[in-house]
Amino acid sequence: MTKQHRYLPTTEQDRREMLDTIGVSSIKDLFKDIPESTRATKDKAIALEDPLSEQALVRQMKELAGQNVTTDSHAYFLGAGVYDHYAPSIVNHVILRSEFMTAYTPYQPEASQGELQALFEFQTMMCELTGMDVANSSLYDGFTSLGEACNLAVSATKKQEILYSKALHPQAKEVIGTYAYGMEYSVNEIGLNGTRTDMEALKAGISDETAAVIIQYPNFFGTVEDLKEINALMEASKGLLIVMSNPLSLGVLESPGKLGADIVVGDTQPFGLPMSFGGPHCGYFAVKKKYMRKIPSRIVGQTVDADGQRGFVMTLQTREQHIRREKATSNMSSNQALFALATSVFLAALGKVGVQEMAAQNISHAHYLKNQLKQKGLTVLSEDDFFNEFVVQLDRPVAEITEQLLEEGIVAGLDVSEELGWTNAMLLCATEKRTKEEMDKLVSLLTGEDK
């Protein structure tokens, strides 16, 4: 007798009735097509632990979760692409609504208007922030968005080389390296001048073969790159300017679109998405109108129904794999729709003023922290044009200090000594969530006042 599982409604009686209708005597008859040599048997059954009741599951999972240091227990000065930010409570409440959470891709638009409209609003807000014409309804994350942007640039320009700044997130470099391995084009790095892209090297690097130049804005070290100057360097080139941007910074920074970007990508994690150990987050992808039909993945468009009433559908679908198969612009199928929704709720809550205010608070906090450290005699390697992250040089190895800070309830910044070629270099981040008290404590610990 099979035990009835809480997720499975079918009873023994149901099974009997269904088998009768099908006209077979046993469930085994429905699995006869699996060749005997490959069938699971008693001797080679899959081995998993026994199933848990809900209570037992909760206990086990709480035990695992309890082993981790979290933002509830520690003050995080760690950023480097993933940030501890304020998320209004309503973000979670909206995405928990099962009509959104448990829906599939909106293949039947008449039964999916809520999702489609929310994605249309998401696209609009991403275009507003980035200063671009068209945005898709999300991709896996910021780095895969960047990889897709590289593929687009190579296909649009028919050129074979991607140039990226060394001030690009190291994991972004790894991901575009994998994209390039797939499509067989080359990627080359432009060096640094301090914590920013070396303009002379970039100028020398751009050639007839350049499909795109990738600049992170603000860059991996927090420094705000001068996109206008970079765009000017690319004047004579047919290559595209791809900008990867922390969208929160665009509350106060000039939009990449206005400064000449052809493609703007990034991750909306700072907009209300939990850090979740690095995923799921939400990649965004925005372009100038010229590249609209080369965008990867789903785009929502406005239309009317049979009665002339406004409605929304997935559009420009011939770009996509389910229609164009091997000729598609990308292999992307699923996206991060639920987190595009979360992003939209966040942006609706913060609104026009709140995004500016939150971005400004990030600048104020990070600059306060920098000023304090400088006053206490530490060397700050970043110049003053940074957003919410900067690099400081410590008097001891980063690993050693990280250990010490952990005991004091602080998660330290990232060790970037290797990336910058300086000793004891730490990338510190102070978001709007870091209090003066936390920052003052960090300063005293880093400057040895507490020793």
Added chain:
Amino acid sequence: MTTYNSLLFEISKPGRKGYSLPETEVDQTAVADILPAHLVREEPAELPELSELQIMRHYTGLSNKNFGIETGFYPLGSCTMKYNPKINEDIARYSGFAHIHPLQPEQTAQGAFELMHRLEENLKEVTGMDAISLQPAAGAQGEWAGLLIFKAYHQANGEGDKRRKILVPDSAHGTNPASAVVAGYDVVEIKSNEHGRVGIEALKAAVGPDTAGLMLTNPNTLGLFEVDIVEIAEIVHEAGGLLYYDGANANAILGKSTPGEMGFDVVHLNLHKSFSTPHGGGGPGSGPIGVKDYLKAFLPSPRIEKTAEGFTVSRDHPQAIGRVKGYFGNFGVNVRAYSYIRSMGAEGLQQVSEDAVLHANYLKARLAPYYDTPYQDHCKHEFVLSGMRQKKQGVRTLDIAKRLLDYGFYAPTVYFPLIVEECLMIEPTETEAKEELDAFADAMIEIAKDAENDPEIVTGAPYTKAVRRLDEVTAARKPVVTFQRNSAELKR
């Protein structure tokens, strides 16, 4: 269904807000003081301004115009729309999972690594593979990563330049050929035989020294098990190629067989299908891949290693294909999938497959008198019907899909796979009660009758949704993909 039909931007009013930030306790730094003027934003982004309740009403209004599994039966073929357990949502939101940073010191995230390790071990069992990477974010990314592993393997054997072709059956998901292309491969399509399976002769004719591998979904998108899988694997392996298992349809074989036993070399699973994590209206998903021992070296980097001192992240993998996604994949999704596996156990998963297959065959048996069934064999977890009989009455499959919405169901997958005309692909899953299956069958039968007697009622559907049938032609001809602030007021 509500008639709420406003955009955020239309209900916005300057001065309102839906957030609260504390007063800054430190001296403010003006952006104009640290940046050159041309890098300071001139015009603020036109984001809406709303109060909290307005926002909640807006999204509640939108959610009322959306259909999820908890709204009703969702028989979307190849998408495995099963129940998404609520407890898994609670667990993914535990602070120790949701509020941890991927770059925080390894010793402070041991619980997260332990969970990933246990999930990898479980997925090894379920797939019959020797090593797993949790990095791919979804099925398509798993495919791409898997094919890059093919590429790295052939290159390591000095055959990279020679093996440039990936074989894909004509019934395959569109992601298969598209993934092959972004992995740098040419695609060769294999025609299905009259039984809806990969034709052995067609396969033999296609394989050769230029074959890098074959991608296969098993059971395939027609819901049919590839009965010749052992021979197929032999043919491809003999030719020096590798086999890729697209796990989109794994729900049919959990605990019954494994891709490993069938002879596959690389596999992905869609944790948002077979392992119950919610689809979220299109994502996030998770698409872990598994490989046999001889391909382990090529798996994406970094990897989680268990050592005497605890878990650690290892990065020194010179033969690895690289990184396909940031950090450790969609960890939050993986937490849910692990919770599901622990809730089911091996017997539970086997019951899942048995009931999923039983339900599909039951529905097929009930509908066979009313719709064309292009393949007569017992199906696995899904089956296809053809609407050709109804087309003769002027009712297209698209019309049937729209009419189902009026009965309170979502529609099946339609016009896919491409090899069946007027195709309806139906996957009921194991979590639907028999009463629900019967109600759906009754509705399908009624629609079939209407198609004969009163076709207009079908072709004019839907009538009960927030909108009537939408004009996709205009949407594609004159794309409007953002809110047009300055355009003339559209009819609402």
Added chain:
Amino acid sequence: MTDKAKLYFTEEHEWVEIVNDTLVRIGISDYAVEQLGDIVFVELPEADTDLGAGDEFATVESVKSTSEIYAPVGGAVARVNDALEDEPEKLNESPFEDGWLIELNVSADIDVSGLMDAGAYDDYVSSL
């Protein structure tokens, strides 16, 4: 008014109009357009592109399908029908006139031996 009787056709439903000794105009037939349904987008080549006979030069899209269009004769692209960019529906409405696709400069004598005249094409279509 383009006279269909003066056009030459391929089995893939492209038509060619010989404008003069050095110029031809190319489009797709009424039958092709009907098969494609509502056309939502037409992708055309850039001017000066050199095409060989049989080369793919355009893509015509409906909502859920795409079709490649092949050059019936070779030549250099002299002009493309830019109007289709904003109004692809012209192709549905008027495939032989407003819905033309491209004009080619041709240097050598135009070889129509492999093409059908209008009568032969009509017979061909009715045999499909």
